[in-house]
Amino acid sequence: MMECAGSNKNVPSRKQNRVDILKQFQSRFFATSRLVSFPWTVLENDLELSKSSDVILEILKQTCLHALCRKFPPSPRYRKCFISELIRRVESAGCEPLDELYDALAEVVAAQDVTEGYRTYLLPRGDGVSLLENVALISEGTTGLVTWEAALYLAEWALDHPQTFAGRKVLELGSGAGLTGVVVCHSCGPSSYIFSDCHQSVLQRLRDNLSINGLLNNKTKTTRTEVSVQELDWTDMTEERLKEFSVEVVIAADVVYDPDVVVVLVQFLSKILKCSRGRVPAEVLICSTVRNPHTYAGFKHSLSDAGIGHRVMSGAVNHVFEYNRESEIELVQLYACQ
Template sequence: MEHSEQNQTSDSKIVNKTDVLWDFQVSFFAMSRLVSFPWTFLEKDLECNKSSDLISDILKLTCLHSLCRKFPPSVRYRKLFLSELIRRQEVAGCDPLDELYDALAEVVGAQDTTECYKSYLLPSGDAVSLLENVALISEGTTGLVTWEAALYLAEWALDHQDTFTGRTVLELGSGAGLTGITICRSCSPKRYVFSDCHHRVLQKLRDNVRLNGLSETTASTVGVEEMDWTTATEEQIAQIGADIVIAADVVYDPDVVESLVELLSKILRSSSPEVFICSTIRNQETYGGFKQQLEEAGIRHHVITGAVSQVFPYSRVSAIEIIKLFR
């Protein structure tokens, strides 16, 4: 009995360590805030074992990982991360880990840029890597970074893969491309059309599509189109022939809501696609105004309920809602 209990305890420790290493890796590549990392587990391990083995394991899965060599997070972020690992090691009184200091020395001499890579690890172990801007707003647009609703909609898609399998999908306001690339890599759509209107966003979007092994020329299964909500025609929409239309974090500015609702009306008139809009509700007045304009346009909505699997690390403080539209 005692031996069995010891085995169970040992298994529990292994599971916990595995989970912690995964959390460190996922959070590091998504450039999550350092306070969100599982530091408490690391502190306890350092205190109990007086060994840097766990730090060595963390290092191999982050700064020394092949994904970091290919798609590195920002220089500043890696400096902060490595400095924090060193601080925790020194506080615990563990022997110095040469590879940790070598990794820090490597980034200290590197020059930071306005762009960096963020990689979002999928349950399969695969990664969606995106070149994003460091600043949340740059070049007059918010489309050069990934926002929470895009991550949430991607998680919902992973939970509802059959919704997209074998179907033609049109995404409005694709931004950096996280949601669409996740769906293309995991849900096997017949065709996926990314769209946006800002020229810089479209350029970055095409780069990210190629970065993730998707090609606009591969049997025409993936496309990136310019779509201005104020000028898009029903003919342009009909040519895409979408079975599914999705959008994430497009209801953040009252000035664009009217043109969005007009576009959604054209989409629902041109064919009968399933339309899903995912929004982070930052301003209840703006979001309520969007729903009111939908109603005035004769568009009804249904709130999608049910838990969504948490795959990606991001702040879940703000409410995020998916609605399905129909006439």
């Protein structure tokens, strides 16, 4: 009897462990995370204990065979690598082969290789933000066709601080693929949101991604937020046009990456803060992945020279999305010095 009791005691923990494995595999698969980031060791332990491929089939159903994958599939190359790794783990554990695995592999091998694929970033409530992104980090002369870490961090910060955006007019600089703005529009309730960029390919991709997520198409619109997409060249933007926007919050992610761009950016930020004088000043938040400390330090020096102060928004954010957190990411709030 004692042996049975001890055996039953382990059942809930093992079941919970299986649930956790499935969640991790699903969220990382749809975000097309690096394969090394998946919990392979935990999976191997499960296979060794059960000597069954059941967990692999469950993973397959939650990833490649899931309805979301049919609608918004990651690139064929990514799915091929993922399925090949699952097959390798099954064979390594000596489990019985799964026909479904080889059928799924045959399907992606037959698919035409493409330069783009979908990434879906799952939200805590279970739904997700699906974006069409390029496979290459840099393509068509721009970095704006993929989602970068600072955009994901800023979206997580927004989920933790919805009051910053609720009922307010928001302008986003360098919106790229649109991740941060889609999250803010769906979860934080701004009255209006202006997505902006200067590259034509990025603007078209941005419109497509906003339509996918129910923000532009009136027939499928899922939020009361007034949404628009603007071509915005920082060098040509006048104070008069900025005043017409009458925004209350300005945000940007991963726009500090080149010394030449920093000069133009700081000049533009000066105009934004200048237009805020005489009324409630706009809240300006810039989120950056610090890839080059020298360039980032130059950005802060340029802010100071332009009479712009900054405060670092410290404090951890809740981890919602799957991305590489090894790089330093900093969020700063800007203000005009008196």
